[in-house]
Amino acid sequence: MRRLLRPFIVIAAIIILVETWLWERIGPAIRRVIAALPFAALKQAIHDGLTRLPPYATLGVFVIPVLLLIPFKLAGLSLIAHGHVILGCGVFLLAKVVGVGLEAFLFEACKPKLLQIPLFVRLYDTWNRWVIWAHGHIDPVKRRLQAYTRLVRGGRSGRAFKLLMRFRRIQRERAAQMEGAAGRA
Template identity: 35%
Template structure:
């Protein structure tokens, strides 16, 4: 009886460990996706606002900085978003859960995008520091490990994404489903005349 309980506990520990590492890998890949994509959105915003000269100007500034000063520049967005994270926590503390969580995700995405944008500019200077070079190599290794760990379920995730998109399109409706629902609700809410 004790052997069965021990075996069950061992299997449970293994499953929990696998679930933990899988979740960690998934979070890392989501952050990597944000890193890769939000910087491109920021570049598009830069063009839309007509401030494309920021990047070459910033490259010139970084070229004149030492690697340590470049690291300080690279750290500014991480420090700059701290007040925004505190504001998000204040929203959560006041009971605005959904708004607080959305604010946290928006701040996180923006910070990652700015960091990725800056990293492209600062990379060469940062990699002159040996410890940073080792850290960068470690991050690339972890990203490859995470991709390998998650790769068996990618087809299922893609199918889930397609199903969610189809559901959302059906709800919002290319066929005007959401528009029809809103029009129907307006019709029901209007006071009846001449009855």
């Protein structure tokens, strides 16, 4: 049974790690963009408003970007379903990236209030355990792939691989020359 579940476990682990990676990379980028905006008074008013909210109202603010981006994600999926795969994937991924970035930014601003909600604390701890679990499943595979890549690129195997590729290229060139000579005859 575990063998049958293995692909689903790996896919779940990859999804968790991609979400975490996006959160860690895009959140700071959104914070830098917001810091570069010239609306200091507006930014301070938003921050002050967030700090005055009670914890459950802060949770509502935290959910707003998710709700606002659902139509864009659905539009991306609709485009994919109607045959516009590249455009649909682009719209969906853009909505995903913007959503994760805004959530990361808001989470940092709202974290003290959100951690006053017992259910949120349990969910936050569960998410952190899932990230550790995902690393436990993906990191060994990642290390094996990195070792294989090093083996193919460097050392004797790397030279042998380059020599093999050179030999195949020479064979293709000779075959093309022979076809050209046969076509002229």
